[in-house]
Amino acid sequence: MSLRITQITPALGAIVDGIDLSQTLSGDQLAFLNDALVKHQILFFKNQPITPQKQLDFAANFGELHVHPIYPVLPDLPEIMLIDTHENFLPDNDTWHIDVTFSETPPLGAILAAKKLPSLGGDTLWSSAAAAYDALSEPFKHFLDGLTAQHSVAKSFPASRWATNKQDKEKYENAITKYPLVTHPVVRTHPISRRKALFINDGFTTHINELSLVESNIVLDFLYKHIARPEFTLRWRWEVNDIAFWDNRITQHYAVADYLPERRIMHRATIIGDKPY
Numbered sequence: 079m080s081l082r083i084t085q086i087t088p089a090l091g092a093i094v095d096g097i098d099l100s101q102t103l104s105g106d107q108l109a110f111l112n113d114a115l116v117k118h119q120i121l122f123f124k125n126q127p128i129t130p131q132k133q134l135d136f137a138a139n140f141g142e143l144h145v146h147p148i149y150p151v152l153p154d155l156p157e158i159m160l161i162d163t164h165e166n167f168l169p170d171n172d173t174w175h176i177d178v179t180f181s182e183t184p185p186l187g188a189i190l191a192a193k194k195l196p197s198l199g200g201d202t203l204w205s206s207a208a209a210a211y212d213a214l215s216e217p218f219k220h221f222l223d224g225l226t227a228q229h230s231v232a233k234s235f236p237a238s239r240w241a242t243n244k245q246d247k248e249k250y251e252n253a254i255t256k257y258p259l260v261t262h263p264v265v266r267t268h269p270i271s272r273r274k275a276l277f278i279n280d281g282f283t284t285h286i287n288e289l290s291l292v293e294s295n296i297v298l299d300f301l302y303k304h305i306a307r308p309e310f311t312l313r314w315r316w317e318v319n320d321i322a323f324w325d326n327r328i329t330q331h332y333a334v335a336d337y338l339p340e341r342r343i344m345h346r347a348t349i350i351g352d353k354p355y
């Protein structure tokens with residue numbers, strides 16, 4: 079099988095054909111995927127019916143895996159996050175976000191597998207935070223370049239939802255202790271491509287340290303709107319057994335919550351990255 083790439087939009091995204099992710103990948107195949115990920119920022123693989131263990135094995139080729147401190151995970155494979163959303167477990171990822179920026183070393187990427195889909199809806203959008211940064215004026219880029227922002231796990235994971243019984247409270251308190259507020263640059267440099275990208279997100283960023291709260295709110299609000307501009311985004315309509323692999327250092331994503339009361343099940347493996355700079 080020979081690997082083929084089809085680009086999706088000018089800003090980001092490509093479909094990869096000619097690979098079976100249930101097999102052990104060769105050094106050449108992994109190098110190809112690493113290069114393609116850096117270039118296209120998100121890769122899609124169609125018709126890949128892999129088990130959770132195979133998904134974990136695939137993800138582990140790219141680095142150490144993160145275990146989510148609050149969100150449900152598969153009981154026998156905690157490195158696989160279980161995003162099983164329905165009427166009685168509401169989706170909470172319908173916000174533009176970068177995964178796990180509450181960590182000192184946020185993920186370099188994540189691999190998401192579609193397991194069960196609603197009859198209609200449940201798409202996911204990704205935005206290139208590098209294309210969004212590139213489109214800003216030079217004086218505004220210069221203004222942002224020196225700034226830092228705080229990120230909080232509690233912003234997307236409020237105690238009111240995630241610490242409602244004794245067992246969850248203990249898990250929640252452990253998460254808050256393990257992940258105190260953390261500061262990251264507002265603009266980060268991708269460690270491989272060297273591209274600069276916006277690294278604030280509506281999921282976890284609370285404020286820009288160097289600005290007053292009012293100024294910070296105005297700047298963040300503008301940046302969140304800017305990031306969501308269609309020019310920087312793509313929208314993926316899932317089929318069961320599709321797999322997406324995104325570069326979390328340079329993209330944001332939004333899962334459209336338009337399918338209730340139907341059910342949607344996704345499995346995510348999350349690969350730990352470096353400290354942003």
Ligand code: SIN
Pocket residue numbers: 161171177188190201202331332333344346
């Ligand atoms: C995520 O927010 O990491 C998962 C996106 C999705 O469920 O489509």
